[in-house]
Amino acid sequence: MCLRNLDGLVLFFLQNPKLKIIMLIKKIATLMLSVSLSIYSLGARAELTIEITEGIQSAYNIAVVPFGQPKDNKLEVDVASIIRGDLAGSGYFRSLDQSHMLALPHQPAQIKFRNWLAIGQDYVVIGNIKAEGSRYHVDMSLFDVVKKEQLKGVRVTVEKNALRQAAHHISDAIYKRLLGVKGVFTSRIAYITSRVISKNNHEYNLFIADYDGANAVSIAKSSEPIMSPDWSPNGEQLAYVSFENKVSEIYVQTLATGKRKSVAKYKGINGSPSWSPDGKKLALTLSKGGNSDVYILSLDKLSLRQLTKSRAIDTEATWSPDGKTILFTSDRGRRPQLYVMPSNGEGGAERITFDGLYNARGRFSADGKLITMVQAKQGKYHIAVLNLETGVVSALTDGPLDESPSFAPNSQTIIYARRKANKEILSTVTVDGVTKQDIEFTEGSVREPAWAK
DSSP states (O other): OOOOSHHHHHHHHHSOTTSOHHHHHHHHHTTOOOOOOEESOTTOOOOEEEEEEEOOTTOEEEEEOOOBOOTTOOOSSOHHHHHHHHHHHHSSEEEOOGGGOSOOOOSGGGOOHHHHHHTTOSEEEEEEEEEETTEEEEEEEEEETTTTEEEEEEEEEEETTOHHHHHHHHHHHHHHHHHSSOOOTTOEEEEEEEEEEETTEEEEEEEEEETTSTTOEEEEEESSOOEEEEEOTTSSEEEEEEOTTSSOEEEEEETTTOOEEEEEOOSSOEEEEEEOTTSSEEEEEEOTTSSOEEEEEETTTTEEEEOOOSSSOEEEEEEOTTSSEEEEEEOTTSSOEEEEEETTSOSOOEEOOOSSSEEEEEEEOTTSSEEEEEEEETTEEEEEEEETTTOOEEEOOOOSBOEEEEEOTTSSEEEEEEEETTEEEEEEEETTSOOEEEEEESSSEEEEEEEOO
16 A cells, blocks of 8 residues: 555554554654645646546436527636536436537527437526626526426526536536435535655645536645645535644644644644534544544644544544544454444444455445445455445445545545556545546646545
8 A cells, every 4th residue: 555644654554563653653753854834825726637437327318508698798607518517427417518409598488399309318408697797697497308397497696706606506406306316516625636846856735626626726735745634514624634843733724714723733643633523623543642542632622532542553533424423443453444432432442344354544424324445355445335224345446546535425426546547646436336537637646535524
């Protein structure tokens, strides 16, 4: 497994339990070099491209007609094109190319259903954009071609610089109406990029972006690794690890202002921050007692409570959606596996993974029904999901070096990092393993994605 960051080092020692924890501390110390951290660097941007690699064969055919535009006002954003991309990228829809459309209606009365039926469309979407002062009113209508009836009508009003967000809102509405599941097109992701500046000189950035990589903004930049980003429940803050003071240190940063606060700088490891569902606490991995254990940090007073107390390496803690359970990785059974225990500490740890010799980096789905993890079999690391009701584990990807899975807010998709042709990229896979797409950074490598809750 590639040792790219603090969590990678911890997992290395999980796979080699005979090595002493002091060796881990010494190894980490070699990484703690001088770092120049530039906070909220608005000038740095990341360009990402999306490629659908596998999709469902029974996807719905949908035609999103170009929207009517305000007179004498050429728009810089193609709303219909964004909606087409959103729906096609989900894997559940095949979006008709504009060049194959027989007509371009903007009003319901202009739709001739027989024409859309003749070219095999299940649904058609039309819309209009009207300007009013500093705002745009975006109207959308969704029609069932076979039934010849309107299924959904939506009006979204946004400032003139927010047409892309309006398109994503409309995509969410279409997705919810046709699939019965909340869309993720208005959600955001965080991820870390790295690129070579010169020999022995790298640049690392922590980015936040729309779910599809658009509108990316760097909130932290460093010549040394930044790692383990995690979103607060309200989406207003990020917790992450940096080495700017020559020791691993956990920060909480407010996105609207760029202001940040150091919340953990203890001797040894400070890693893997994870927000509690109420936004008042963080679960952390600390080795301040000489061993890697899980702690709970109350953010109001920065008070600590030790949760795990074993001789094993306990790390990568995360909370259940109801806040009652902590999920973490431990080698207390000699091999890295996933364990759960009450977040209040009143009860012991219980092992929940038994399929395979290696299961790590577990994360709950938002509905609490699934856990995603990195699983190793026959030397390959792939993304898998555990159904908590049935106990069945399903492999979703092929590996060989997949890592850092994170659920979408609707629990239907997982974003993760993988290696493709000697390049580190992000990918997504639906929880049934059917629909997959790659999200590639145009320059350098991308890793450690985190989907906003």
